[in-house]
Amino acid sequence: MSDTAIEFVNVIKRYGSAVAVDDISFSIAKGELVTFLGPSGCGKTTSLRLIAGLELPSEGQVLIGGRDVSRDPASERNVGMVFQSYALFPHMNVLDNVSYGPVIRGGNKAEAQAKAREILEQVGLAGLQARLPSELSGGQQQRVAVARAIVQQPEVLLFDEPLSNVDAKLRRKVRAEIRDLQRRFGLTAVYVTHDQEEALAVSDRIVVMQAGRIAQIGTPQDLYDRPATPFVADFIGDANLIDGTVRGGHFRAADLELVLAGDDGPATVSIRPERITLQTGGPSKVLSATYLGSRTEYVIETGAGELLVSRPISEPAMPSGSAVSLHIAPGDLTRVR
Amino acid sequence: MIVLPWYRQDGLFSGASALFQGFGGNAWLLPGVVLALASAGLSLQPGWRKGTAAMVLVVASMALLVGQGFAVGLNGPNWPGIVAHFPAAAEGQTGLGWGGFIAGLALLGLLSELLAARGFCRGERFASGAVVIIVALLVLFVFFPILKLGSAAFISPDGGFALVEFWGRLSAPELWRLNCFQGTGRCGVVINTVILGTLAALLSTLLGLALAMLVARTNFRLKRTLRAISILPIITPPFVVGVAIIVLFGRTGVLTQLGADIFDVRPTRWVYGLPGILMAQVLAFAPVTFLVLLGTLEAINPTLEEASTTLGARPMKTFRTVTWPLLRPGLAAAFLLAFIESLADFGNPLVLGGGYEVLSTKIFFAVVGARYDLGNAATLAMILLSLTLVAFWLQMRWLGNKSYVTVTGKSDAGLAAPVPQVIKVAAIALIVPWVAFTIGVYLIVVGGGFVTDVGRLDLSPTFSHIVTAFSFEFGENGLRLYGSAWDSMITTLWVSAIAAPLTTVIGILTAWLVARQDFAGKKAFEFGTMLSFAIPGTVVGVSYVAAFNVPPVDITGTMAILVICFMFRNMPVGMRAGMAALSQIDRSMEEASQTMGAGGLATLRNVVLPLIRPAIFTALVYSFVTAMTAVSAVIFLVSARHNMATAYIMGRVENGEYALAIAYSAVLMLVMIVCVVLIQFVVGQRRLGRRKELQGAGPAPAE
Ligand SMILES: Nc1ncnc2c1ncn2[C@@H]1O[C@H](COP(=O)(O)OP(=O)(O)OP(=O)(O)O)[C@@H](O)[C@H]1O
C-alpha cells in the first residue's frame, strides 16, 4: 500500500462553458490535514466535492487510496463529509443520525448503534443520543456532524467551511477539537476555508487556489515565508508588494535598495509588515498610526510607495507626521515575480 | 425473452417465447435472441460497463426491438420488402406480451447502467435508471401517440401520403367560416372554439379578480365562505355543472318554467350553445383564476402601495398606477390558464353544446360512432394542440420574463391598501350572482338525485334513482350488486386507486430528478414533462386510440390504458408539488446520505420522502380526484368491460336521464371526499408510526 491517500491528475471540472476547476494536480499523504484556501468562487468547494464524488470530473482522474474512482458515485467511495450547514437529518435523533452510515452499508443494527455510541462518547455527546438535531446547540450539532462523518472510519474526511456557523469565540476551540480528533484517529482530512488564519492554524499543508487553479502548495510556514506569487503573498497574511528591478544582487525601487540574490530583471518583492523596523529620523514619513491593542500599525510614505508596518507596542510609538527610516533584513524579503 | 411469451395473447404463459416463435417461422425475432444472448454473455466479464462493445450491443438490441415491433403489423408487414426476407411476416404479428415487455425493460436497465458508468447523473445508478425509464415512458406514452396522431392526419390508412386530403380537411370551410359575424349562420369550429375560449377566459378572469380583491384586500365578511366555495369545483366532475344548468335553464328547466309563468313567454332552448357552455365554464374556471390572482395580489409588497398613498395619491389613483400594473402579468397568466382549460373542456360542450360545435366535441364525434374518420380527427386534434401550445408558450414566456412577485423574504411591514370603494361595490355586484348561482347548482347536485324528476319539476322525494344505480343484496352467495352503476363505480375506484400512487411515484420521482440530479438533456426532460400537461385531454384520447390500437403496443380496451393515461396526464402536478417541497430542503442532507454510502434509492426513501410528505399527500389526493372526475381523455378509452363512472354518467345525460346522472354524481363526490379523508388518515398515521419507530431504533430498514 502506498502512502498517498488522495491524488488529482489533471482534473478539470466544467459547468457548461464555465470552468470551476482548471487542470489541477496534487497528492495528499495518509494522515495529513490539507486545507484548500482561496477567495470566494475559486473552486475550493468544487474540488472537495470532486473528492467526495458529489461531482464527477469533466476530465482527468481522481484517485483515492491508489484506486481510480473518477466515475464512482459518492455512495461507492469511502469518504466522510462535514457540511457547512451540518446537514443533520431533522427527522432522526442523534443516535440514528450517527448510525445511519453503518446501517446503510449493511451493518447489523445493534452493532451500528454500539459503534455510534462509542463515537458520540468520544466527541463528548454521550448524554444527547435521543435528542433531535433541532434540540441541540450549534456547537453540539457540529460535533454530531463530525461524529457522523468519522463513524465509518473513512479513508478521507472532508470539511467544507465547518466553522462558518460557529461564533467567533467558539471557533478557536472547535478547530482545535477537529485537529485533535483528526490526529487521534490518524485520519486523512481535507478542509476548505477562506479564512487564512484558520488555514494556518490547522493545516499540515495548504493548497492556495486562485480562479480554479493552484497558486501554491506548501506548509503554512512555506506559504508565509516564501510565497510564490504576489497573489499568495497578499492572500496569506498582510504583505507589502514592491515593484522594482534586480541588478547585480541588489533589488532597487526608487530610493529603496536591498540585498537580493537572483536573475537580473524586473521583479516584485514581498515584505511582511512585522519584518520592517522603524527608527526616528529619516527620509520617510508616518502617514497614520493605528493602535490595535497588541501592536501598532503604521502606514509609511516612502519613495517606493506607501508601506504597511506593524510594531509591537513594547516599542516607543511614532506619532503621525514624524520622519522615520525603515530597516529590512536581507532574509525578510521574498521575490514573488 | 427466451422463455416468456413474446406476444400478447390469451394468457400470460400460453403464448410462445421469442426463441420458439423465431424457429417457428417468425424468423425476424431471431437476431434479437442472438443479441440478447450476446449481451448476457458480455455482462459476465469484468469491467464490461465501461467498454464500447456493451454500448453498441445494447443500442443495437433496442433498435432491433423497436424495429421489429413496427416493421410487421397485425395483418402483415408495414414496410414492403420485409416479406422477401421473412416470408412469415405476411401473416403479421400481434402486440408485445410479457416477454417483449421484459426484454424492453431489461435493455433500458442495461442502458442506464452503461450511462451511469460513463458519469451520467454523477454516476448514480438509480437516478440514471430512473431518467432512462421515465424518458422511455414519456416517449412511448406522450410523444409517440402524438406523433402517430400527427402522421394519421396526412397519411392515408393504406400507407400513402394524403397531403391533398390533409389540405382539404385543414382548409375546410366548416372549420374557418366567419358567418356568425355577418349574421348569415354559424361560424366554423375553430372560430367557435376561439370565441368560446376568449369569452370564458375573459369572464372567469374578471370574476376571479373580483373574488381575489374581496378576499385579499377588503374586510368583506364572507371571505371564508368564498374560499370554501371556490374549492368545490375541484372535486366536481366537469360536466355536472353543465347538467345542473340544463336542469335550471333547459326548456323544461326549473327557472325557465318559473320565468315562463311569470312573464308568460314560451320556453326556448336558448341555453344550449354558447350561453350555456359559457356559463358552465365560467363557473368552473373562476376558482382557478381566483387562486392565481389571489397569489399575485398577496405577493404584491404592500409597502409599494403604502408609499404611493403617503405620497398623497388617492386610493383610485394608487390602484391605477401601482396595484394594477403589478397585477397585469397575473391577469395574463389567469386569462391564458382559463383559455387553455376552455379549449380542453369536453364535458360541458358535449352536454350543453346543442348546435354549437367546438374542436373537442368535433374530435370526439369524428372517432366514435359510425363516422369513424381518424384522419379528420387527427387534423382537428393537431389544430387544437397548436392553439393550446401557442397559449401555453405565451404563458411560459410571460411568466418567464416578468417577475411580478415582489416578496422580498423580509416580512413586509406595510398594510395593504384597501381597494377603492367603487371597485369594491363592483366586485360585490359581480360576486353575489355567482355565489347564488353556485349555491343553486350545488343544491341541484345534492338534491336532484333524490326527487322523481328534477328535469321536469317533479319534486316528490324518492330513492328510486339511487336504487337503480346502486341496489345490492346480501344473499346466500354473499353480497350481490344489482345496480346499473356498480360496474363503472368499481372500475373507477380501481383505476383511481391504482393510478394515484403510480402517478405520485412518477411525479415525485421526476421532481427529484429535475431538482437534484445533473444529466445531459435535463432542460429538454423538464420541458417534455410539462408539455404532457398542456396537451388537451381530447387530443390525448384520440392519440391513444391512434397509437395503441395496433401492435406493437396493443392495449386499448384494457384497464392498463386508463391507468397509463391518468399517470401521464397528472404527473406534472405531482412533479410541481414535489419540486416546491424539494426547493425548501437543503440539498446537502441528501449529499450527506450519499457520502455515508446510501445510493439514490436509499437516500430517497430514508431522507427525501420523510421530509416531503405533504407534497406526496397533495400529489396523491390530486391524482386520485382527477382520475375520478376526468372525462375528456377517458371517454375515448373506456370499453364495455372497463367503463368509468364519468363516461357512464355522460351516457345517462345523453339519454336525458338527468336525475340518475345527478344522483350518481353526488355519490361520486361523496366517495371522493371519503377517499380523500382516508388518504389523509393513512398518510398521517404512517408518519406517526415512523417517528416512533425511528426514535426507538435505527433508521427504518427497507420495508
Ligand atoms: N452547479 C454549478 N453550476 C454552475 N457553476 C457552478 C456550480 N457550482 C459551482 N459553480 C461555479 O464554479 C466556481 C467555483 O465554485 P466553488 O463553489 O467551488 O467556489 P468556492 O471556492 O467554494 O467559493 P466560496 O468560498 O464562495 O464557497 C464558481 O465560479 C461557481 O460559480
Ligand SMILES: [Mg+2]
Ligand atoms: Mg464553497
